[in-house]
Amino acid sequence: MAKPQNQRLIVSTTTSLYETGLLDVLETEFEKKHSSIDVAFLSQGTGLAIQTAMRGDADMILVHDPARELKFLQDGYGVNRKVIAYNFFVIVGPKEDPVGINGLSPVQALTKIKGAGKNGSVEWVSRGDDSGTHTKEKRLWTAGGFSVSDLREKSWYLEAGQGMTATLKLTDEKLAYTLCDLGSYLNNYKKGNIQLEVLVEEGEDTLNVYSAIANNPKHFDLSGTSFNASIRFLDFLISEETQEILADFGNEEFDSPLFNPYIPLLASGSNPEMLQWIQELAYFDGTECPQECRYQEGDLYR
Amino acid sequence: MFDTIMAALGEAFHLIISGNHEVYSIVWRSLGVSGLATLLACLWGIPIAIALGLYSFPGKKLLMSLSNAFLGIPTVALGLLLFLLWSQSGPLGFMSLLYTPIGIAIGQSILITPILVSFTSSALNSTDVEMSDLAKTLGASTFQTNFAIIREALWAILLAVTASFSRAFAELGVAMMVGGNIRNVTRVLTTFIALETAKGEIAFSLALGIILMAIILSITLLLNYCRRE
């Protein structure tokens, strides 16, 4: 039970992470260890999650959009970024797969979908909400040599402008295709919300990396932030126990883990290819957090 | 806070005069969808209101209580219900209303029917006694008396229609759940605001909110102006 003198730690995070239920598990575990801290999660799109933190209405962020994370750090709002976990985006579509993208690479699949869309035989659903998932989708189209602003004018390119679950339902109803993080997909599939199948699986292009960043207490607007609690939470996230929880999460309910812990991967060096992918995507000049964006980091980067 | 509001006011003004294509098309779609919703609601709401306001019949009390109870129906709950009904796997999936502007309009018309019925019937009710005696003593039949009362309550009814339209125009739940906020198809002002807020475009969202309020205010003022004329 929350006691009034407890410190409050507000973490603004993305809907795709929140909707899986992982954060509830983490909250319980964390509060067991730190009974004087109450954790509250704000589930928002990545854009708003970062804005909320910048206004001082949250103490830290847990998001998946490296480019915007870097900007958050560089603008002086965030310190002590840690890469926590990763998984993959998948392209999902109707079981019958009318376009025939099963087993293709993401870019090949998008190219084929665009061709079919032109003929009016299928639709693509975009999150269209500037979320981390949306950013990833735009990067995939761009990687295939397509202009997103041209695509937006096509009638087969639908922009949902909603969270992942709503977007999946829309895709399901329309028998269309969409890009989705694996966690949200499995969550909705197992609940019977959708009949969509995963058609394009993991690859370098669809890597999805989650990071946590504490608010910078030295920033003028953020002096009231619960910095100590943020550091505790960061320590907690990268601890062995928590990383194990991450690795197990979803096994029971979805017969498949939703996330892969990053710390063991980094420590063991057992999968250099994956490590390289992650660092190419989510490291800035070879580091997960530039030196000048660290503050009282303690053992975080040992 | 103050800065954000000033920025939003400036942005709203800019959006209006610059003729931002996307904003304008969304405004027109919102007006069309909620206008259609209001029209539909009038189609069945006004006759029900006349029955409730001017006639006695068995079940009238029950119908009035029902109508009052549904005044505060949560828009998301209604939206969800319609979503399930109209989903491809739902019982009314064959109607193909999900993710269409018509679907939103029908949902909104259901949403505003209780408001329209309550406001209109109470307008008729409050006009009733003296006016109806006057009409009767001047020789009007029951039908002619009711016609005179409806005519007398016309402005109050128009006000009820306007209030219903405003409710439809400003609601989010049905538009989001039934419409799906699909760009260029079912995106209306409120779902656009929700999206831009989720994206963290606070000033832009607020500007859209200002436009929404300005439209509702203009319609109400226009009605008041016409009434005085």
Added chain:
Amino acid sequence: MSLKLQLNNVSKRYGNTKAIDSISFDAEGNNIIALLGVNGSGKTTLLRTIAGLERADEGSLSINNEELGLPELRKIATLVFQRTVMFSRSVYDNLAFGLRIRGLEKEKIAGEVSKALEAVGLRDLDRRKAKKTSGGEQQRIALARAFLLNPKILLLDEPTANLDVSSAKIVEEIIKNRRTKDCVIILATHNLHQAKRLADEIFHIHEGRILERATPAEFFTNPRNENTKRFINGELQF
């Protein structure tokens, strides 16, 4: 032959109280009858019953020996309410209402309306919003609106109660000029002087009954009923 109105044992109850209790009387055209009585004595209910706005619980009303129901009564009897009610339309539309209902042609209506407005001295007011006119004007509009229907029974409920002295005088003149053999005028008032000035006959209504029926001269000089005496002396209170 002049018009004849008959009431036969007419009663009207509201819940357990009898607002009017077995009232019977005859009245002929070319007569003005004043109903006198304290507030709550049943004057208004009697007027409303004769006007066909209330259904009598017992008894019957007839005109020229023909018993009439509510719709027929409403066609031939018109009540001018104590609190004037105006449709939120122009003065012209207010006057034209009853004629339009009777299906008259447009030109005919225009003629009748201007005649009626002329008679109450409000010729220039026809385009004005009725609700924007003064209390005295509204009372005259209400009278004109009733007059132009040529009702066989004209019922007036406290026609001058809310008016200043000069307006009241104008209204009384208008009522006096309205006397014809095809029309019985019944007016409820609590103003003894008005009854004396206008009426050919005075009914004293008390607790839903007619206690006294007499010409003004008799009524004021030689009332038979004890309660009527007390009423005239101002001793009967509501």
